Amino acid sequence: MIELLDRAPCGFLTFAGDGIVVDVNATLLEMLSAERDKVVGQPFESLLTIASRIFYQTHLFPLLKLQSTVEELFVTLRGSDGSDVAMLTNVARREENGIVLYDAVMMRLRERRKWEDEIVRARRAAEEANRAASGLLSMMSHDLRTPIGSISGYCDLLIMGIRGPLTEPQLGDVQRMKKAAEYLLGLIEDVLNFARLRSGQVIDLDMKTLDTANVLMETEALIGPRMDQAGIEYHREGCSGDVRVIADPDRLQQILLNLLTNAVKFTPAQGKITISCARDGDHTVISVADTGRGIAADQLERIFEPFVQAKTASDPASKKGFGLGLAISRGLARRMEGDLTVRSEVGGGSTFTVRLKAPAST
Numbered sequence: 001m002i003e004l005l006d007r008a009p010c011g012f013l014t015f016a017g018d019g020i021v022v023d024v025n026a027t028l029l030e031m032l033s034a035e036r037d038k039v040v041g042q043p044f045e046s047l048l049t050i051a052s053r054i055f056y057q058t059h060l061f062p063l064l065k066l067q068s069t070v071e072e073l074f075v076t077l078r079g080s081d082g083s084d085v086a087m088l089t090n091v092a093r094r095e096e097n098g099i100v101l102y103d104a105v106m107m108r109l110r111e112r113r114k115w116e117d118e119i120v121r122a123r124r125a126a127e128e129a130n131r132a133a134s135g136l137l138s139m140m141s142h143d144l145r146t147p148i149g150s151i152s153g154y155c156d157l158l159i160m161g162i163r164g165p166l167t168e169p170q171l172g173d174v175q176r177m178k179k180a181a182e183y184l185l186g187l188i189e190d191v192l193n194f195a196r197l198r199s200g201q202v203i204d205l206d207m208k209t210l211d212t213a214n215v216l217m218e219t220e221a222l223i224g225p226r227m228d229q230a231g232i233e234y235h236r237e238g239c240s241g242d243v244r245v246i247a248d249p250d251r252l253q254q255i256l257l258n259l260l261t262n263a264v265k266f267t268p269a270q271g272k273i274t275i276s277c278a279r280d281g282d283h284t285v286i287s288v289a290d291t292g293r294g295i296a297a298d299q300l301e302r303i304f305e306p307f308v309q310a311k312t313a314s315d316p317a318s319k320k321g322f323g324l325g326l327a328i329s330r331g332l333a334r335r336m337e338g339d340l341t342v343r344s345e346v347g348g349g350s351t352f353t354v355r356l357k358a359p360a361s362t
Contacts, residue, residue, distance in 0.1 A: 007026065008025060011024075011105070015104070017099070020043060021039055023040065031079070032085060044056070048075060049078050052076045052077070068092060072088060074088060087108060088109055089104055144184075207336065208247070213241050215245075216275065218253060222257060223260045223264065232264060232272065233272040235272065236274075238276050239276065239277035243277045243279060245359075246336075246357045246358065252356075254332065255340065258325040259288040259352045260273065261325070262326070263289075263350075266290065266292035267292040274289045275288050282357065283358050284357070285353055285355050286353070287353045287354075288353075289352075290349050292350060300342055303342070304327055326340075336356055340353070
């Protein structure tokens with residue numbers, strides 16, 4: 001072996017067709033802390049750990065019989081002191097004087113082993129975090145939602161006068177308590193829905209063919225009073241009974257309610273919100289457009305990320321919530337094999353569009 005190859009910064013080894021090592025460079029011997037006469041003349045398999053020996057017998061050697069080269073294979077050699085030496089290996093077949101030889105170039109992988117250890121540690125940390133998150137969600141689902149629901153129920157009893165008549169100030173206080181309890185329940189439900197979507201838990205869907213007009217009438221009944229209170233004009237266009245969509249009715253209403261609530265939040269008094277429906281090929285699109293202040297171009301995708309809200313320095317009240325509504329809405333739309341997108345410009349309002357499958361034309 002020439003001196004240059006003997007001093008190369010990578011291991012080099014040649015073994016014959018019968019698997020016996022015929023040459024090895026000084027670099028590989030140094031890596032293995034081995035003497036030349038303890039390597040040359042020995043089966044190449046004897047240098048491998050048990051796992052790599054199995055890999056050599058079942059994969060590497062048969063592959064070399066079929067093709068002249070194999071690249072970037074991971075093998076582990078056994079040093080003379082019993083330590084494992086991880087290698088990235090390229091092997092090429094050649095003939096010399098009618099004898100088949102295999103040349104193997106080996107690069108030591110110190111950093112890879114560190115990365116693998118880090119991956120294992122990170123995986124364990126992630127598993128522990130998932131267990132902690134599951135415990136938190138279980139606690140939120142029962143230990144928080146149940147008592148808050150009870151508070152809301154007792155507020156209803158007081159408002160109905162079951163415990164006796166309330167004065168106007170008392171009635172106002174109880175109504176504010178009930179509103180706060182309902183707000184907390186909404187936040188908890190948002191967190192639970194988002195967690196289910198992110199964890200891949202199955203969210204039951206009852207996919208049906210729906211009239212967009214019926215879905216919108218039910219949604220408008222919930223959001224209408226808030227629009228009136230905010231002094232916002234509302235229009236519905238093209239959402240007649242013949243425009244239909246395939247969706248889960250509750251999930252579609254949840255999406256539309258989120259979009260309309262956001263539109264009210266970001267549209268000033270005397271502004272306008274328009275909802276429109278149309279058939280587009282095999283899909284139905286439902287759009288919610290507002291005349292609010294709009295969204296900057298660099299925020300258009302970020303607003304669909306969890307815990308992100310559009311900047312609202314001029315409207316502190318709009319910072320309420322966790323910023324999960326749009327993330328949940330897009331997740332639900334995609335779970336129903338559709339999507340949720342947005343078009344907007346600063347000062348020009350925003351248009352959010354839900355695109356879902358439409359029933360076959362009759």
